[in-house]
Amino acid sequence: MxxxxxxxxxxxxxxxxxxxxxxxxxxxxxxxxxxxxxxxxxxxxxxxxxxxxxxxxxxxxxxxxxxxxxxxxxxxxxxxxxxxxxxxxxxxxxxxxxxxxxxxxxxxxxxxxxxxxxxxxxxxxxxxxxxxxxxxxPAYEPDLEDLQVLYRPLFFTSYMLADQLADNGFHGADVLALSSASSKTAYGAAFLLKGTGPQVVGLTSPGNVAFAESLGCYDRVLTYDALHELDATAPTAYLDLAGNAEVRGRLQRYLGEWLVREEIIGVTHQDRTGAKELNGPRTAVFFAPNQLRKRVEDWGREELDRRFAEAWLSFVPSVRGWVDVRAQQGPEALRDVWLEVASGRSEPRVGNIVTF
Missing domain, CATH: 3.90.180 (Quinone Oxidoreductase; Chain A, domain 1)
Incomplete structure (x- = not known):
């Protein structure tokens, strides 16, 4: 070549x-x-x-x-x-x-x-x-390459997010509300968080409610238009994986002082203001390498790798049933897939793989 x-x-x-x-x-x-x-x-x-x-x-x-x-x-x-x-x-x-x-x-x-x-x-x-x-x-298996490509980097973020929340006592929250609930990073975090104490609520668009509910990771799934169904007197942490400033604003107004923490994790809506307007000490941008460095200091790299591998191997059996891998080939296919995913047109069950 x-x-x-x-x-x-x-x-x-x-x-x-x-x-x-x-x-x-x-x-x-x-x-x-x-x-x-x-x-x-x-x-x-x-x-x-x-x-x-x-x-x-x-x-x-x-x-x-x-x-x-x-x-x-x-x-x-x-x-x-x-x-x-x-x-x-x-x-x-x-x-x-x-x-x-x-x-x-x-x-x-x-x-x-x-x-x-x-x-x-x-x-x-x-x-x-x-x-x-x-x-x-040791975690590599040839027949799991597609799952590793699609999920392992995202699950690393999910793992570090869940660990940071637990490490900080969930910032005093009784409810953890995750936007973009049908996204891989969100439901990876929900998988790890469910059963740890706080109620785990997924927020998503109407078309993705059934998929998010089918995962079994969330205690409850709500549409963005149903934020008023959240308990307005429960300490709530908002884990923002959508980066939608309008949703954030409505949640801030609805919960007021009961919104005890906002973590900006992803920006799938391409609303740059969602990540830049950090108003107040309770709002922060989550960056997984920061928690990684802390845990390397706390546990050592070998123990961190062991704990992550244990979590990853517990996650893989579940995720097999959550994704339909769609494999395409060539640079032109990569461009087409990029345009589809960047526009938000990709179905949540579809995992896009491109080979060359």
Whole structure:
């Protein structure tokens, strides 16, 4: 193969895309070349794009001014390497660009994988710079690659969110209300939170109520128009995975002082104001790597990995019945899937996988 490709989106209009063909990058000294093989596209990737500036997601895979390469989770194959311990033919899991290839500068290489020490990624959160070798990953199973691509990065956020809430006594809340209840991150968190004490309520659009209820993760599911059915005198924490400022405003007005905490987790509605207008000490943007760092200090990395693996393996049997994997092939298919997911037209049961 002599050609590669990239898919860029306009930073100010995520529906505007540019699919380009280019030469396969060369692998220099101290570098390895990955061929992108399989990626997933979810609402989480839309969040990366919406928060690309403020959270530096655009910085992972630089593009031309005004454009961005949306980070994707997936699998890649090492096709060239000038680094000891990174062998051609090895398969890795990690953060990938919407492109045919990625040049990395492996550092901290060990049997489990490596980190990309490329200069432009030096100041970015370390969890996104890690590449795991599948041959040494105890949680890896070839027939579960699609589920890993679609859910594992989201479930990591779900796990850290649930852990942060428990770690802080649920901020005194008796009710945990999650918006975008049909999204994978939301129901992963609900799966972990149900039965821990507070009532877990899912908020969603009318068309997704039946799906959210079918998951069995929520004690109760309400539409956004039925916020008044929440107990107005129960201490409530709002976990905002939709980023819809209008819904937030109505909830703030309805609950008043009984809204004891707001956590902004995702922005699937592409309403940037939902993430930027942080009014008051009870409102915060949740960033999973922050809780990760705390738990590494509290428990050590090995114990954190053990606890996460235990939670992940308990989640996988349930999630098999919650998703219909839709696999497509090629850069054009990736563009079509991106436009569908970014516009909110993707069905909640559908898990979009693209191979190359």
């Amino acid at each position: 002599t050609m590669s490709w990239t898919l860029a989106v306009a930073r100010d209009d995520l529906s505007r895309t540019a699919l380009s063909e280019l030469a396969v990058p060369e692998c220099g000294a101290g570098e390895a070349l990955l061929r992108v093989d399989r990626v997933g596209v979810t609402a989480n990737n839309v969040t990366y794009a919406v928060l690309g500036e403020s959270f530096h997601y655009w910085d992972f895979f630089p593009a031309e001014p005004g454009w961005g390469h949306v980070p994707l989770w997936g699998f890649a194959e090492v096709v060239a390497s000038a680094v000891d311990g990174v062998e051609v033919g090895a398969r890795v899991y990690g953060y990938l660009p919407p492109a045919g290839h990625l040049v990395v500068r492996p550092d901290r290489v060990d049997p489990r994988g490596f980190r990309d020490a490329s200069q432009h990624r030096a100041g970015l959160p370390s969890p996104y710079n890690s590449y795991v070798l599948t041959a040494a990953d």
